[in-house]
Amino acid sequence: MIKWNTIGKVACGFLIGTAGVKVLSSKDAKKCYTHLTAAAYRCKDTVMETYTSIKENCQDIDADAKAINEERYAKEREQEIADAKAVLERSQAESANA
Template identity: 80%
Template sequence: MSIWSTVGKVACGFALGTAGVKILSSKDAKKCYTNVTAAVYRCKDSVMETATTIKENCQDISADAKEINEKRYAKDRAQEIADAKAVLER
């Protein structure tokens, strides 16, 4: 590989890098970045709303499940007491 080939590759890389910085810092690019960022914020808000809804539903389910178990335990305990009374009455 000749030195001129290497120098040419470095010069091309420098030119592309400089052009890339110019393109990325242009008004159009900034407008694009702003729109993408706004879309990301909207998406985040939507995800947070969904997460809050799911969390609330999970809390409701948990409370309902605890209530069901409390009723079941009370029924089982009442049955145990009734069975014990029946044994004592014999």
């Protein structure tokens, strides 16, 4: 038994598909695709500018943070040296008094 309903659906799909190809390849459709592609490129350019700006800011923050840490470590080393000299002077003074 032939299912005419199924054959009708297949034929209708074929006709719609053929008409769809014609519509999608028309001059107006191509013009629309061109404008959409141009908009996508503009969007990409904007995103890349934002990315570059954020990247530069992050690099500046990183450099400043490293400089702050280097200064802090230098101060800590100076304090350790000063503490060691104070301990040494105290021990020398105690040994001289003894």
